[in-house]
Every structure is written in C-alpha cells, then in structure tokens.
Amino acid sequence: MKRHFDEELKKLNTDILKMATLAEEAIFKSIEALKNRDKELAQSVIHEDKKIDELELTVEETAIDLLALKQPLARDLRFITTGMKINAELERIADLAVNIAQRVLEIADKPILKPLIDIPKLTDIARKMVKEVIDAFVNSDENLAKKVILSDSEADNLRNLIQEELINDYMSKDASTATRAVPLLLIARHLERICDHATNIAEDVIYMVQAKVVKHHPEKLKNNK
Amino acid sequence: MDINQIKIKVEGVNFYYGSKQALRDIALDIYKNKVTAIIGPSGCGKSTFIRLFNRMNDLIPGARFEGKILIDGNNIYDPKLDVVDLRRSVGMVFQKPNPFPKSIYENVAYGLSINGIRDKGYIADKVDKSLKDAALYSEVKNRLSDNALALSGGQQQRLCIARALAVEPEVLLMDEPASALDPTATLKIEELIHELKKKYTIIIVTHNMQQAARISDYTAFFMMGELIEYDITSKIFTKPSKKITEDYITGRFG
Numbered sequence: 001m002k003r004h005f006d007e008e009l010k011k012l013n014t015d016i017l018k019m020a021t022l023a024e025e026a027i028f029k030s031i032e033a034l035k036n037r038d039k040e041l042a043q044s045v046i047h048e049d050k051k052i053d054e055l056e057l058t059v060e061e062t063a064i065d066l067l068a069l070k071q072p073l074a075r076d077l078r079f080i081t082t083g084m085k086i087n088a089e090l091e092r093i094a095d096l097a098v099n100i101a102q103r104v105l106e107i108a109d110k111p112i113l114k115p116l117i118d119i120p121k122l123t124d125i126a127r128k129m130v131k132e133v134i135d136a137f138v139n140s141d142e143n144l145a146k147k148v149i150l151s152d153s154e155a156d157n158l159r160n161l162i163q164e165e166l167i168n169d170y171m172s173k174d175a176s177t178a179t180r181a182v183p184l185l186l187i188a189r190h191l192e193r194i195c196d197h198a199t200n201i202a203e204d205v206i207y208m209v210q211a212k213v214v215k216h217h218p219e220k221l222k223n224n225k
Numbered sequence: 226m227d228i229n230q231i232k233i234k235v236e237g238v239n240f241y242y243g244s245k246q247a248l249r250d251i252a253l254d255i256y257k258n259k260v261t262a263i264i265g266p267s268g269c270g271k272s273t274f275i276r277l278f279n280r281m282n283d284l285i286p287g288a289r290f291e292g293k294i295l296i297d298g299n300n301i302y303d304p305k306l307d308v309v310d311l312r313r314s315v316g317m318v319f320q321k322p323n324p325f326p327k328s329i330y331e332n333v334a335y336g337l338s339i340n341g342i343r344d345k346g347y348i349a350d351k352v353d354k355s356l357k358d359a360a361l362y363s364e365v366k367n368r369l370s371d372n373a374l375a376l377s378g379g380q381q382q383r384l385c386i387a388r389a390l391a392v393e394p395e396v397l398l399m400d401e402p403a404s405a406l407d408p409t410a411t412l413k414i415e416e417l418i419h420e421l422k423k424k425y426t427i428i429i430v431t432h433n434m435q436q437a438a439r440i441s442d443y444t445a446f447f448m449m450g451e452l453i454e455y456d457i458t459s460k461i462f463t464k465p466s467k468k469i470t471e472d473y474i475t476g477r478f479g
Contacts, residue, residue, distance in 0.1 A: 001412070004419040068462045069438040 005070055009079060012066065013138070015059045016083050019090045020134040022052045024127060026097035027194060031123045033101060034187065035116060037108045045101035049094055056091040060084060082208040086137060089197045089204075093130060096190045096197075103183040103190075113170065113180040122158045122191045125151065129198035136202060142209045145202040146221055149214070155195035162188040232257035232396065232426040233278065238292035240273055242285065247273045249450045251292070255443075260418060260427045262441035262458065264434055266473070269447040271430045275398050278428065279315040280308050296396065313340070316389035320401035322381035324373035324388070329356075329365050332373045332384055336392040351391055358424075359387035360417045379410025383417065390421075397421065399429040403436065415440050434474055438462045446470045 026045050033041040063084045066072060072080055107113075129148050136144035166185045170177040203215040214220045233255035240248035248270045255261050263271040276282045277294060280301065294301050301311055313336075324332050333352040342348060352369075356362040361383040365376070373384055382402060389397060399418075403411040418427060418440050431437050437444055437458070444461040446454045454461065454470045465471045472478050 002416070003412075004416055064463060065459045069459060071435050071439070 005072075005076070008062075008066060008070070009076065012059065012062050012080065012083055015055065015062065016086055016090070017134065017138065019052065019055050019059060019087060020130070022048070022055065023090045023094040023097070024130050024134075026052070026094045027100075027123065027127055027130065027191075030097045030100035030104065031120065033104045033108075035120070037104070039105060039108045042101040042104040042108070046098050049098045052091060052094040056087055059087040063087070078208045078211060082137075082204045085204050086201050089201050093194050093197050096194050099190045100187050103187050107180055107183045110180050113177060113184065118158055118162045118165070119184065119188060119191070122155060122162065122188060125155050125158065126191045126194040126198070129155070129195050133198045133201045133205065136205045137208075140205075140209045142206050145205040145209075148202040149199050149218075149221060152195050152199045155192050159188045159192035229256035229259065231255070232296065234293075234295040234298075235277075236293040236295070238277065238290070238294065240270075240277065240282065240291070241289040243287040247450050248277075251452050253445060253452060253455050255426060255428060257426050258422055258424075259442040260422050260429060260440055261443045261445065262437035263428065263430045263445050263447060264432075264437045264473075265447035265453075266478070267432075268449075270450040271447050272400055274447065275400055275428055275430045278396060278398055279312045279317055281317070283308065313392050314394050315396040315398060316392070316394035317398040317400070318382070318385050318389055318402045321405050322378055322385050324376070324381050324384050326372065326374055328370045329373050329376070329384060330369040333387050333391050336388060340392060352387075355387040355391040356384075358390050358421070359383045360413065360420070361387055377410070379406050379413060382406060382410070382414060386414075386417065386421075395426060397425045397427045399427065401431055402429065404432060411436070434462075446473065448473070 026048065029041055030045045032038065033045065063080050066080050070076075129151055132144055133148045135141065136148065163185055166181045166188075170181045200215075203213075206212060206214050212220065231254045235251055235253050235255070238248055238251040239246065251274065263274060265271050273282065277290070278296075278301070282288050282290065290302060292302075296315070300306070325335060327335070330352055333355050334348050337348050337351055353362065356365065361380060364380060365371075365384075373381065376384060382405075386397075386402075403414045406414065415436065418429070421427060422442075429437075429441065441458045444456065444458045445452055446461065446465075448469065454465060454467045456466070460466075461470065462474060465474065
C-alpha cells in the first residue's frame with residue numbers, strides 16, 4: 001500500500017544526502033587549499049560550514065517531527081534514528097574539514113616544509129570512505145558498510161606513518177620546523193578522525209539494514225551470515 | 226508557515242445544553258485545504274464543537290448558541306440561512322459507519338436524488354467519481370448493486386465518505402471516523418484524508434492523539450469547554466506552549 005509517510009521519509013533521505021555532499025566537498029576543498037596554499041579556498045570552507053550547520057538543524061527537526069507525529073516502527077524507526085546519527089556524524093566531518101582549513105591558514109604563508117605525499121593518500125582514503133558509506137546508506141548495502149569499517153585500519157596506519165615521519169625526520173632534528181610540522185600532523189589527525197566518523201556511520205548503516213549492533217563488537221563483523 | 230486561506234472563522238462562541246455551558250468563548254480560524262484536528266479528554270466539548278459547523282446541535286432540545294461562525298465570510302447562524310444548503314456544503318462522517326440498507330450504488334446516489342437530480346448519466350458519473358475519491362472504487366466496481374451492509378467496516382466507512390463527497394461539499398466534518406476500524410482500515414482512511422484535503426477543508430475529532438499527530442496540519446486542544454491551545458500540529462506535539470497541553474499529550478494528566 002502506498003503510504004504518504006514514504007514521501008516524508010524520502011525528503012529526510014534527500015536532505016541527509018545533501019549533507020553528505022556538502023561534507024565531502026568540504027574535505028576536498030580543504031585539501032585542495034592545502035596543496036595549492038590557497039587561503040581564499042580555505043576561507044570559503046570555513047564560511048560555507050554555516051550552510052552545513054543549518055542543514056543539520058533542518059534534518060534534526062524533520063526527524064524529530066517524524067518521530068513525534070508519525071510514530072514510526074521497525075524499519076521506519078531504524079531509518080529515522082540512524083538518519084539522525086548520520087546527520088550528526090556528517091556535521092562533525094564538515095567541522096573537521098574546517099579544522100583542516102584553519103591549519104592551512106596557519107601555514108599558507110610559511111615556506112613549504114616537504115612535498116605532500118601521504119596526506120593526499122590519506123585524503124583519498126577519507127573521501128572514499130565517506131562516499132562509500134553514504135552509498136551504503138542510500139542503497140541499504142551492509143556489505144559496503146562492512147568494507148568501510150575494515151578500511152579504517154588503513155587510515156590509522158597511514159596517520160601513524162605521517163606522524164612518525166614528521167616527528168623523527170623534522171621536529172626531532174630541527175625544533176624550528178615545528179610551526180610548520182605540527183599543523184601537518186594535525187591535518188593527518190583530522191583526516192583520520194573523518195575516517196572514524198565514516199566508520200561510525202557504517203556501523204549505524206548495518207544496524208539500520210540488519211538490526212544488528214556491530215558497534216563495540218568488531219568480532220560480529222567477521223562471523224556474519 | 227505557509228500562507229493559508231481562512232475557510233471558517235469562529236468568533237466568540239458559547240454553547241449551552243440547557244443551563245450547562247458546553248463551550249466557552251471559542252475563537253479560532255480554520256484554514257482551507259488543511260486538516261484540523263480537535264483533541265481533548267471526554268466531555269471537553271470537541272464533538273459539540275464540530276457539530277456547530279453543520280448546525281447538528283440545532284436538533285437538541287434546550288441547546289443554545291451564541292457567537293458567530295463564518296464560512297467564506299457568511300454567518301451560518303444567520304436566521305435566513307437554509308440549513309439544508311449548509312449541510313450540503315458541510316458534509317459529515319460519523320464514528321460508526323452508517324450506510325443505508327441499500328445497494329452500494331444507491332448509497333452514493335442518494336444525496337443526489339433527494340436533491341432533485343434526475344439525470345441518470347450524471348448520477349452514474351458522480352457515483353463513480355465519489356467512489357474513486359473515497360479510494361473504494363477498485364474494491365466495489367464489480368458489485369455496485371450489492372447491499373452496502375455486506376461490505377467490511379472499513380469499506381462501509383469509505384462508502385459513507387463517498388456518500389458525503391457525492392453532493393460536492395466544501396467542508397468535511399469527521400467525528401472519530403476510524404475509531405471503530407482495525408489498523409489497516411484506519412491507515413486507509415488516514416491516507417484518504419491526506420488525499421481529500423487537496424479538495425476539501427477537513428475538521429476531525431479524534432480521541433486518538435497519535436492519529437491527530439499523523440494526519441492533521443493544525444491541532445486544537447480543548448478542555449472543559451475551553452480552547453486551551455491551537456497551533457500547527459508539529460508544534461503542539463513537539464513543543465506545546467501551555468503546560469496543560471503538554472501534560473495531556475504526554476499522559477501526565479490528572
């Protein structure tokens with residue numbers, strides 16, 4: 001039977017996708033700003049975060065209204081509650097892109113410390129994780145969500161690598177590089193946190209699709225049916 | 226809030242059953258093509274209130290009305306007004322489906338024939354259209370001459386809605402239209418209400434607060450004959466302005 005309610009769920013879905021697109025764009029732009037030392041672009045990431053914040057509130061309000069007015073159950077309930085969590089995660093992801101943009105502003109006028117190799121790699125992983133996890137949400141694809149969760153360790157390893165290199169090859173040898181190395185180290189940390197948020201979303205998607213809690217129970221990912 | 230057109234204006238309404246005052250100084254605007262739900266505890270005056278709009282309360286001995294109700298600017302309590310005309314433009318659906326013990330077809334055609342319409346082709350078209358608008362047509366199209374009482378409760382209720390629609394009302398009053406129905410039939414009526422509001426202005430009384438939340442655009446909360454709060458439905462159910470409304474909708478009452 002056709003339900004009027006489905007139209008409203010679709011609207012919530014569309015708004016969450018819009019959030020995801022904006023968040024992904026913010027990551028991309030903040031790293032482009034880093035590569036090109038583009039202060040204007042970094043500023044625009046900071047500025048455009050307002051849009052994402054507003055959309056977050058809209059999604060939240062829509063979800064609360066649906067919970068209060070439509071008394072959703074089972075699959076509908078899981079979709080709306082998961083949507084609310086994903087909404088919050090995406091807003092945090094966008095905030096981390098803002099943090100990256102702020103680091104870019106700190107170093108943009110300073111001489112280049114080293115060519116960027118691993119940070120762009122980590123960026124690719126982060127963007128791919130965000131993109132894939134949103135695809136998993138849209139298509140209710142728990143296998144893709146699992147794949148996202150498993151790629152988080154790759155991000156952690158790369159972050160550690162970046163950190164070690166910056167500390168051992170630069171800061172330990174010449175403390176004066178710290179003002180340029182620390183922002184890079186923080187950027188790596190911000191990117192790795194973005195991957196963590198993508199992982200949280202993936203766990204939420206699995207809950208939504210399978211009604212199974214994998215959060216804090218990584219072993220459940222392996223022995224799935 | 227979107228721009229709404231006022232369909233009905235209620236001004237300074239008091240209503241008495243003999244010496245007992247059932248409604249106190251009610252004033253509100255009902256918006257065109259919206260669903261307005263009236264909620265409140267038993268005896269709060271919500272059924273009395275909805276029956277003012279087609280002057281059903283006129284039939285009760287000792288009942289007395291004060292105030293004004295304007296539909297499209299016309300006072301429906303004007304002594305010169307033809308009550309039969311009023312009831313044609315303000316249709317009503319009751320709690321228990323009450324089809325006539327006649328065929329499905331005759332149930333819907335009845336209002337037209339008592340209004341003096343004789344054109345059989347017109348009546349047949351109108352019956353089809355009303356049954357379609359009431360989302361019943363596909364279920365009964367091959368059995369229009371069957372007795373209406375052979376239909377299920379949910380179908381009977383949709384038939385009563387079709388019967389009300391046949392005479393082309395502008396306002397539909399619904400007094401607990403789904404309270405005697407099972408959840409599936411209830412959902413069908415609720416979906417139907419979403420469709421009907423495109424053409425009609427709907428006022429619905431319901432005991433079921435969740436139903437009011439699901440289907441209405443505006444909600445009026447009544448208590449002991451007074452209008453306590455009237456607002457957009459999402460506001461009433463997520464952040465009501467009055468504590469007493471909040472206590473009622475969250476079940477903290479009394």
